[in-house]
Amino acid sequence: GAGVSQSPRYKVTKRGQDVALRCDPISGHVSLYWYRQALGQGPEFLTYFNYEAQQDKSGLPNDRFSAERPEGSISTLTIQRTEQRDSAMYRCASSLRTSGGAGNEQFFGPGTRLTVL
């Protein structure tokens, strides 16, 4: 079946521009997560949703970053007024359930590599 998809796969933008990164989770998955991964490091948590509700946004680095999931499916991560330090791989993941043992593993998409010039 289809996995998590993300678009675009690559995004090059100029400093100061806004970007929107899209995530389409696995069908039926309740929870959706955003992570950022710098080169040579592990992913770092940004935010997550259960259905359409944003449950935790403690990992968003500043108020230029925002995310939404208005219908409980597709999510968009928006970065306003991009800066060079925002350059990274942005990864989305989804999980079938919100908590508990079975079904709580997160399945990751291929990521969007963002480069800010």
Place this chain on the structure above:
Amino acid sequence: AQSVAQPEDQVNVAEGNPLTVKCTYSVSGNPYLFWYVQYPNRGLQFLLKYITGDNLVKGSYGFEAEFNKSQTSFHLKKPSALVSDSALYFCAVRDRNAGNMLTFGGGTRLMVKP
């Protein structure tokens, strides 16, 4: 706060030999533990998880991991390495009582030589 340490940036092993990739964790409560693998230009792929019960967990591609509560470790193992196992491996922890976020280690690159 929760954290994960992968003390080795790279592990080298000969094909056919056993491999171990080390992971230690810190959480305030009881952990869920995960291993993911990342191949070049690919996303993270789930390998295995520890939730509860048997301390030895078996996962995809012949990998297994052993949960050791006293040592707060969750080392990844495989009895006989393949060249195709060469990739970047990430250990991750989630505190059962602290939300759904995963905290990842910095990753360990596994190189299997023929």
